[in-house]
Amino acid sequence: MVVAPVGWPEKVAELVAEAGESGRIMAIRTALQAIGAMPLEQQGRPFKLGVCRTFTIEAQLDALTLALATLPCQPEILVGELENIEQLLLDDKAHMLKAEPNALLVLWRLEELHPRLVFEHDGMSSVEREKSASDVVNRIEQLCAAYEKTGTAPLFLSTLPERFTFDRATNDVYAFHGPRRAVQRINQALVDIAAQSRHIYIYDFSGWALENGSLAFDLKMDLYARQPIANSALMSFGVKLADTFKPLLLPAAKVLAIDLDNVLWGGVLGEDGIDEIKIGHDFPGNIYRRIQLHALALKRRGVLLALLSKNNLGDVQQAFAKLPDMPLKLEDFTAIRVNWKEKSENIKEIAEELNLGLDSFVFVDDQEFEREEVRFRAPQVSVLSSTEDPLQTLNALMCCRSFDVYRISDADIRRNDDYASQAQRRKLELKSDDPKEFLRTLQLKARIDFVKDETIPRTIQMLMKTNQFNLTTKRHLKSEVRQMLANPANVLLLLSLSDRFGDQGIVGLAIALGNPATKESKIDSFLLSCRAIGRGAEQALWSVLLSHLSRNGYTVLKSEYLRTDKNQQVADLFQSLGMERLTGGTKDCTEFTLNLPYYPEAPSWIDIRNVV
Amino acid sequence: MSNKKQLFRVFSDVLKVDVKSLDESSSPDTIPNWDSLAVINLVGELEQIFKVQFDILEIADFQNIGIIKSILEEKGVFFNDV
16 A cells, blocks of 8 residues: 655545556546645655666556655656666666666566576477576576676665466466476566675566556456566556665664553553463464564664553563563563553653654554654654554564665664663663773774775664764665765764674764865765764774875864754754864754864774774 | 546546547547557556456557447447537
């Protein structure tokens, strides 16, 4: 279902829903017009998508544009000539790459990649069939190897849909050994390529076809115009596309804030007592067990869990200790709020404690009252459409795309440990009066290095996700970062931090764009991940950056602070780091300057390993 | 809206031309936007509005609005000419 994002005018949301439901061309165009008439900041950022394909989609672009627009973003879809995939993706003089798309998508089917294998496989020997499948895999591998070297925009390759129409008879073993096996082999190869690549990703066309079954494709329009995707399934195709690009355009949520009674187990602990609580392998406890397993899976992908329950803490502790078949343990929760306060209040407290924005939270509760309270008092929190029906809660969790990321990084997996040690650090902080003395006890070690190919993903991740300690909040795409890296006058530095409680990985980024002609450099981005705030790490990064620029003969450094709702804690940072504030500027943009050479003092409490 | 009005509305919407400029003799020869892509859209819209399915060879006969109207009539869609 196409749904307008929260915050769009009601009228526009209605038009979007109507267009999604009817699928009628005019309804779609009307909705697109209404979206286009909204203020640009409500429409989201521009997103140019280049599509290479082996079949026709031209008549269906309006519907796909609408689905993407609801992310929200301002989509522009460029479609390349049929079949011309290698040229479109590799030739930078061809129109596709010249248009500098933010992402590229390849839609293909075995029907066009190897028609013989689909339509005449019964006439082929098993050796021929194997060879044909290998040929397709080789072609894709070569394409990807070449793109890996030259490409800049993230490339999304679709998996191939596996079709029952490949079969000549029910349970046709020849089809299993022919086209079906080929599709499985090719899809496996695609997934393997994406897993090892720096900027190749998967669009699960095959998964979409599976979800939509016999309604996915339309043989009549396929034969008439080589337009296989059925109009009746088009919107779901568009929504899947939008879901696929979402992590590219929007930061992922970080915390699942979840209720306990009638969500993580059946029954109300305070009223029914521990003996009446339903959890386990049998119905109905199995529903709640599945919800717990899903929460645990999210935790293993780096999502933090927060428990919000109106209960007595002692009862809850006892229940977690005594109940068998509980996949979740109390230790799995980074934050626990078992009290009688408003849930929005608890979420705000946790947000502050973890140094996260409220928009990093997804809230789950079976009570409409609680959901409404959070929607009203903390509107930035994403409230899941759960109900008193636990199956609905499970389904809503499984369909929730807020936590989607393309790859689980080591930092994601480590995040839970990080926050646990952060809680320990905070306890230590409370004991010590002089902040520097406290910092010294942490035995901080920083390492500063240039952005390299292998650290680009983390660079992008920080640009996308960091809100609070971020002076400019520029959400650069991978293609933009690659362009910056290509110019040797630009300096892109990463800061990694560790202390005696653990390694926090890469937590800071500074980008300075240089002009060798004027000997002037300008700070494009300067940011610290929230788990690194309050250690003076910014001073370490600053001293290395300025020393580097000074050594390279730069005479002026410019910078600006671009105000957002979230980054006010760093409004005075550039001044405190020694820059001079320029007069003028606006409420949202303050400019600074500094004459170089300038070698700032490095913080004495951090052991800096400078690789620059 | 009468079926006839709806029919012309579809052509005017899909082909992006004023409904007044259309009559039953309107065809790919008289309307520049009536290209192969427009046919795909016309099939989709007409099938949805009139709840019919065109046979694949009927699509090849989409030569002007009058012919398409008579194909629809064969499928039980009534157009009262009042």
